Amino acid sequence: MLSLKFIQENKQDVIEKLKIKNFDASQIVESILQKDEERKKTQKEQDDILAHINSVSREIGDLFKSGKADEANQAKEKSTSLKQDVKGLTEKLSQLEIELHDLLVQIPNIPHVSVPAGKGAEDNENIKEGGEMPQLANGAEPHWDLAKKYDIIDFELGVKITGAGFPVYKGKGAKLQRALINFFLDENEKAGFSEIMPPLVVNEASGFGTGQLPDKEGQMYHVGIDNLYLIPTAEVPVTNLYRDVILNAKDFPVKNTAYSACFRREAGSYGKDVRGLNRLHQFDKVEVVALEHPDKSYAMLDAMVKHVEGLVQKLNLPYRILRLCGGDMSFTSALTFDFEVYAAAQKKWLEVSSVSNFESYQANRLKLRFKEEGQKKPQLAHTLNGSALALPRIVAALLENNQTPEGIKIPDCLVDFCGFDMIK
RNA sequence: GGAGAAAUGGCAGAGUGGUCGAAUGCGGUAGUCUUGAAAACUAUUGUACCGCAAGGUACCGGGGGUUCGAAUCCCUCUUUCUCCGCCA
Numbered sequence: 001m002l003s004l005k006f007i008q009e010n011k012q013d014v015i016e017k018l019k020i021k022n023f024d025a026s027q028i029v030e031s032i033l034q035k036d037e038e039r040k041k042t043q044k045e046q047d048d049i050l051a052h053i054n055s056v057s058r059e060i061g062d063l064f065k066s067g068k069a070d071e072a073n074q075a076k077e078k079s080t081s082l083k084q085d086v087k088g089l090t091e092k093l094s095q096l097e098i099e100l101h102d103l104l105v106q107i108p109n110i111p112h113v114s115v116p117a118g119k120g121a122e123d124n125e126n127i128k129e130g131g132e133m134p135q136l137a138n139g140a141e142p143h144w145d146l147a148k149k150y151d152i153i154d155f156e157l158g159v160k161i162t163g164a165g166f167p168v169y170k171g172k173g174a175k176l177q178r179a180l181i182n183f184f185l186d187e188n189e190k191a192g193f194s195e196i197m198p199p200l201v202v203n204e205a206s207g208f209g210t211g212q213l214p215d216k217e218g219q220m221y222h223v224g225i226d227n228l229y230l231i232p233t234a235e236v237p238v239t240n241l242y243r244d245v246i247l248n249a250k251d252f253p254v255k256n257t258a259y260s261a262c263f264r265r266e267a268g269s270y271g272k273d274v275r276g277l278n279r280l281h282q283f284d285k286v287e288v289v290a291l292e293h294p295d296k297s298y299a300m301l302d303a304m305v306k307h308v309e310g311l312v313q314k315l316n317l318p319y320r321i322l323r324l325c326g327g328d329m330s331f332t333s334a335l336t337f338d339f340e341v342y343a344a345a346q347k348k349w350l351e352v353s354s355v356s357n358f359e360s361y362q363a364n365r366l367k368l369r370f371k372e373e374g375q376k377k378p379q380l381a382h383t384l385n386g387s388a389l390a391l392p393r394i395v396a397a398l399l400e401n402n403q404t405p406e407g408i409k410i411p412d413c414l415v416d417f418c419g420f421d422m423i424k
Numbered sequence: 425g426g427a428g429a430a431a432u433g434g435c436a437g438a439g440u441g442g443u444c445g446a447a448u449g450c451g452g453u454a455g456u457c458u459u460g461a462a463a464a465c466u467a468u469u470g471u472a473c474c475g476c477a478a479g480g481u482a483c484c485g486g487g488g489g490u491u492c493g494a495a496u497c498c499c500u501c502u503u504u505c506u507c508c509g510c511c512a
Binding site (some may be wrong): 047 | 442443453470471473474475480481482492493
């Protein structure tokens with residue numbers, strides 16, 4: 001969430017910039033400022049009374065010590081009546097704090113100046129294309145048919161044991177998953193991201209820290225009996241490692257990578273674009289997460305985009321990089337670049353990575369701060385993350401683009417990890 | 425799952441009803457000394473909110489209660505440790 005102070009100091013700017021995200025903040029900003037005034041006033045009243053009670057209590061102590069019990073008992077009555085006054089104020093104050101917080105949480109992150117206006121995916125800015133488009137023979141098959149033909153991914157079996165969107169990978173299909181995970185982790189490690197293997201379930205505080213809660217509650221699987229959530233991405237546990245942490249400025253940059261299974265309910269997205277591996281409830285992804293000094297977070301974003309581009313290039317997939325428009329960006333992001341690869345048989349661009357700078361938006365929820373050398377006040381860090389990479393759509397594109405009459409060719413960079421160079 | 429013990433500042437650890445935001449040690453920072461470093465010595469060293477400031481308020485695992493007053497007493501939840509049981 002945005003910090004209250006920032007909203008107070010940049011009121012008009014906040015309202016203007018959020019228009020890019022098609023969000024009308026004028027009213028909510030107004031109520032926030034008003035609510036905060038009321039909060040301050042109430043807290044001041046409360047603090048004054050508490051200060052009074054404290055001083056009376058100290059007097060009582062002294063009076064008892066010096067044996068003046070009568071005066072002490074008089075003072076006691078006074079203190080009791082003050083306590084009555086403070087009780088109502090305390091309730092009012094905590095109510096105000098809850099209301100203020102509920103309002104703050106409703107404001108999305110401010111988009112970076114470079115974010116184009118727009119309503120949806122069609123308005124994203126195509127900033128770069130790379131790789132070669134494969135020339136497939138007539139009768140090229142989409143990956144769901146290839147998966148069946150070579151018996152490497154079984155969608156029906158997944159339905160039987162769990163449900164739609166939970167595929168079963170078999171034989172070389174399973175090995176290919178493992179190979180991709182290892183390849184990505186190794187590449188990320190080489191780029192300076194140190195590896196984390198996080199829990200796949202998180203508590204409520206973590207869901208809140210990265211912004212999945214409260215607004216995207218329906219997107220996560222919830223284990224009701226223990227009140228835990230299955231992670232939709234490793235971003236959640238990894239970023240939350242740094243919740244309530246005050247870093248030293250010289251600790252930057254902090255760079256982590258993590259493989260995890262990801263779980264998404266994808267409620268409401270049935271029907272379109274969900275065939276085969278295009279959209280799943282459970283999938284594998286390797287994530288990169290970075291914490292950086294506010295002055296350097298955009299340089300880090302560029303570096304991360306470059307790194308992800310390198311991965312896609314090594315896999316020899318045709319790709320494009322999009323700068324997301326205001327309407328297509330996530331609630332929490334300030335600037336996002338999406339990577340899409342081309343799956344030549346279904347003739348579709350598939351999103352395989354999303355690299356974002358959240359600036360201090362997540363950090364404010366996480367209370368992730370840092371101290372500058374010689375400065376007393378901690379300030380909010382910047383957080384960034386990106387997929388490097390999400391597996392299913394990479395697999396979809398690999399299968400489709402690399403199909404030959406002899407079988408499916410494995411890209412060179414994966415052969416050592418797989419132990420085979422063709423799926424036949 | 426059963427029984428018992430515990431949770432205090434970056435860490436270790438004192439504090440069982442009043443001047444305790446909290447002793448002491450270690451660590452960190454600044455300084456003195458030194459050619460430099462180490463050692464020694466001196467000072468300083470939590471977070472948030474209100475306030476121009478002085479200062480005030482809150483926080484001793486979380487929540488609630490008793491009391492004029494709670495780190496300290498009571499209830500409750502969570503977590504950790506020890507023992508027993510079960511188990512990859």
